[in-house]
Amino acid sequence: MVRMEVSRIPKYRKLVKEDRILIARWRFEGYSRKRIAKLLGRAVSTVGREIQRNSFQGKVYEPLHAQSKADEKKERAWKAKQPLKNPQIYAYVLGKLRDGWSPEQISGRLKLEHPRDSSWQIGIETIYRFIYKKENQSRAWWEYLRRKQKRRRQKSGRKAQRTKIPDRVSIHERPGVVDKRKEIGHWEGDTIVGLGRKNGLHSAYERVSSLTRIQKMNSLKAEQASEAQLRIYRPLPKRARKSTTLDNGSEHVLHAKLKEELGMPTYFADPYSAWQRGGNENANLWIRYYFPKGTDFAKISEEEIQDVEWELNNRPRKRLGFKTPMEVFTKHLRGCSSC
Template sequence: MNRWITKPGEYYSADIADYIAKDDYLNKRNKDKISTYKRLCIYVYKGLLKDWSPEQISGRIKDDYPHDPVMTISHEAIYQHIYNKPQARLNLKLIKLLTRGTQRRRSRKKRKVKGSRIIDQVSIDQRPAHINLREESGHWEGDLMVGANHKSVIGTIVERKFRYTLIVKLDHKKANHVSKKFSKTLNKMDPIFKKTMTYDNGIEMAGHKKITQKTGMQIYFAHPYSSWERGTNENTNGLIRRYLPKGTNFNTIDEKQLKIIQDKLNNRPRKILGFKTPQEMMNLERKNLYLNT
């Protein structure tokens, strides 16, 4: 257990730890890299338990172990390990730890990048490089979260520097409705925090030019199947799922309930912010910016 709990806030799963310890699991025949190296396995599983995506685990391990050939793994290898035996007891638990937690995964060979139906979209490749540094506030990532039976949705928008979160009540995901609701929500923010938003290729963002017109914010689009390009949003969606788990019908959740969840996230101390809250950091940023103008 000590190998699992090395830092405050980390999680321990008796089921997963027990599985690792079993002799048949230690059999070296037909084992992938995660199964072969126990310390790599524990690192990956700990990341999943912390709601990290495979992309985030793959990227973070490079920083934590820059010169250790054992402690390196691609996000695709993590997915293959998880979905190798989708009906196995352990794999079912691992699948549930994924942000989107689907029972099956489409083969990469079947994934084809189709021509986008979003007119005049601007690629993330054209986004100014300084936005990657997270030194300037006002740059956001956006997404939709889908409810039970794909019949309900909510919008999530997260500020990249301070992780300030906005949760948007939506009636459906038609582009005109989404652009109207996103614009209304973003326009409640101070103008100094409205600069850019990076989104995926969902057709619900076909009205991106209307958002730009109403808010003044430039919308950039991530590459297909590249969720790590909006890693802050993906991680935040995982946090929201703790309050609104898979199978929730978002049509039964009103704006007041979403606001309660939003406030909890924005007033939650974050290690990456020196244990300040996103709300505190946004308030401080606003004060400093206006003092310097």
């Protein structure tokens, strides 16, 4: 009778506590894995994996211990599917949103801080879906986003333009000295987009001193971006322009001009990894404080832009021991980094 009853169990059903009790009993009675599988109506591989994964210390198969291990695995899988149900992750994500971080920055930072714990690695889309979830609308978390859109655009309207950048060198091939922030001259660069994507700014951030340079772009074409970068770096001595790391925007396809004209190599961050240029991203947030989204830079004078640059470079920073970026940059140029 037992054989007939258990053989009717659907093969697709997951093992449950009763199955594990039967497996333990039949193993004790000396049944082979093949016979147990036949009695349960399951594949031999299913029974084999169950015994191998959930045995106590890898030797003794005890049904209650096996069920406990299976429950733990199920809970981990559930948390992985719904990471923001974890109160620690929830608090982290919400805290960073309040600090002005984008979902992209939060996702990237979590991967950096928890490289071996997949339960803490959350995709960008997961964070966006959580913010715009129907039951969360009353909390208005969308107000923490830079665009502050109450309703999210359809995904079809958010497709990124993929542009192949010639002679692109990955950030992972960048010399290790850049990461150590011991010598000046290694920069990060990005484009700040103006009203209607008609114009913008190129911002450059020096990694050691936090010095920020800004140049106007009359359009978002590659020629304008290249000219803006040359205007930023050409006046600097060679030791202060050793490299720059850019994002993957199409406006950077002429990046090789920096190396051709100034001997300055360029590197590119991974796609959707703005956190790899974290200093530049933070500088852009401050620039946006003065020039909010929707600014028409055609109406902004060069003098206004230089005033903002001066403000940013002459404000004391905690990271610099409350020295200003200009002070630190100047002292490094003089060969006195500890002054």
